[in-house]
Amino acid sequence: MDGDSTAEGGGLRLAVIGAGPVGLALALRAARVLPRVQVTLFDARTVEHDVGRDPRTLALSLGSVQLLRRLDAWPAQAAQPILEVHVSQAPPTLPLPFGEPEVRIRASDEAVPMLGAVLSYGALVAPLQHAWLEAAAAQPQRLHTRFGTPVGALKALDPRADGAGVEVDAGIAERFDLAVVAEGGVFAGQARKAIAHDYRQTAWVGTATLAGAPPGVAFERFTRQGPLALLPLPGDGEAERRAALVWCVDSADDPVPELNDAQRVAVLNTLLPAAAGRIVALTPLKHFALGLNAERTLVRGRTVAIGNAAQTLHPVAGQGLNLGLRDAYELVQALRDVREPAQLDAALRRVEWARAPDRWSMIAVTDFLARSFTWTWPGLGAARGLGLAALQAAAPLKSLLARQMMFGRR
Numbered sequence: 001m002d003g004d005s006t007a008e009g010g011g012l013r014l015a016v017i018g019a020g021p022v023g024l025a026l027a028l029r030a031a032r033v034l035p036r037v038q039v040t041l042f043d044a045r046t047v048e049h050d051v052g053r054d055p056r057t058l059a060l061s062l063g064s065v066q067l068l069r070r071l072d073a074w075p076a077q078a079a080q081p082i083l084e085v086h087v088s089q090a091p092p093t094l095p096l097p098f099g100e101p102e103v104r105i106r107a108s109d110e111a112v113p114m115l116g117a118v119l120s121y122g123a124l125v126a127p128l129q130h131a132w133l134e135a136a137a138a139q140p141q142r143l144h145t146r147f148g149t150p151v152g153a154l155k156a157l158d159p160r161a162d163g164a165g166v167e168v169d170a171g172i173a174e175r176f177d178l179a180v181v182a183e184g185g186v187f188a189g190q191a192r193k194a195i196a197h198d199y200r201q202t203a204w205v206g207t208a209t210l211a212g213a214p215p216g217v218a219f220e221r222f223t224r225q226g227p228l229a230l231l232p233l234p235g236d237g238e239a240e241r242r243a244a245l246v247w248c249v250d251s252a253d254d255p256v257p258e259l260n261d262a263q264r265v266a267v268l269n270t271l272l273p274a275a276a277g278r279i280v281a282l283t284p285l286k287h288f289a290l291g292l293n294a295e296r297t298l299v300r301g302r303t304v305a306i307g308n309a310a311q312t313l314h315p316v317a318g319q320g321l322n323l324g325l326r327d328a329y330e331l332v333q334a335l336r337d338v339r340e341p342a343q344l345d346a347a348l349r350r351v352e353w354a355r356a357p358d359r360w361s362m363i364a365v366t367d368f369l370a371r372s373f374t375w376t377w378p379g380l381g382a383a384r385g386l387g388l389a390a391l392q393a394a395a396p397l398k399s400l401l402a403r404q405m406m407f408g409r410r
Contacts, residue, residue, distance in 0.1 A: 011340055012037045015168050015176040017151050018183025019043035022307035024128040026328035028071050031135045031143050034335055038142050044150035052126035057244035059231050059318040061116045063407040064325045073131045078123035080234040081114035083107050083216035088273045089385040090223045101385035103392045105402045118231045154179055156301045166302045177341045184308020187291040195294040199370045201226050204247040204256050206285040213241040213277035223271050225249045226373045227316045290314050292367050299348045314370035319362050326408050330354050358409040
């Protein structure tokens with residue numbers, strides 16, 4: 001991502017709907033680099049709500065960390081850097097002459113300080129919200145905050161009668177030149193979009209305490225039922241470390257509800273590679289359904305969907321939020337060259353084309369991996385293991401994959 005521009009976006013009224021990390025990053029960046037654009041940020045939660053207490057775990061790529069630093073909203077003290085990603089295939093699989101297949105991607109090999117970072121949702125959103133509220137207080141005529149104001153509907157205006165724009169119904173109808181929807185939610189609670197597929201998998205999430213785990217290493221393990229991930233959490237000790245657990249299983253053959261805590265720990269330790277250490281404790285687990293739910297296009301008239309509002313992905317690659325932050329960044333980049341509302345439609349077409357390679361490649365990769373766990377072809381596990389071994393041996397290809405995970409497809 002390049003540096004901020006001093007070019008001014010021109011004479012627009014922008015509505016941002018959703019004050020999660022993607023909506024806040026969009027609104028804050030627009031406030032910084034589009035000094036003539038009026039920005040109104042809507043969210044159903046009240047400003048008094050203590051969002052900093054939200055414990056959900058987020059994994060951010062290095063590109064996302066860099067963007068948040070540019071916004072002066074990166075909480076470095078609350079984040080755990082990811083120094084290495086370890087991907088492996090769990091037995092059973094056909095024996096391979098070079099042992100268990102694995103891929104190790106290291107920040108040091110890519111000459112970067114980290115591959116990404118892990119932190120809680122609240123630790124990320126709280127400083128973003130604080131930065132936005134400070135900016136809005138400094139420029140109250142241009143930046144408007146509508147927390148506690150759910151948006152009921154969006155209505156495209158007839159350009160022949162009303163001029164192009166969007167009517168935002170949030171108790172009273174307000175007209176904007178552009179509305180950006182940045183609130184998405186989880187797969188189970190979403191209305192189905194143009195491209196939808198239920199993977200019939202369940203993700204169980206919680207926090208694991210591990211003994212013998214290396215610092216700053218994220219683990220992704222391909223098991224018979226689905227991917228199993230451990231993401232290192234901040235605040236580790238020397239003897240024991242904490243990690244966020246994402247355990248994906250077949251919803252129709254889900255063993256997790258019938259297991260007690262000790263049994264869950266025992267099963268997980270049989271699935272994880274020795275390099276991850278051993279789980280010694282596990283918090284109560286929560287679960288949610290997994291699926292793909294994506295729009296064919298980000299832009300519909302003067303309404304743009306970004307983040308989970310545009311695409312909800314399987315967590316196998318941990319790229320959903322990163323994709324949304326790149327959506328936000330590229331949208332603001334395109335608006336820098338807009339001098340008047342009449343130029344907006346051409347800018348939005350550029351956004352659609354600019355985001356397509358990154359967006360569709362990530363949708364395709366996560367969809368392929370998620371579906372592959374439901375296939376029962378003989379030798380599929382061995383083929384995946386051979387693929388991992390080949391990737392580990394091909395240093396240039398592994399580096400290319402690392403760069404795409406850090407910065408998206410460019």
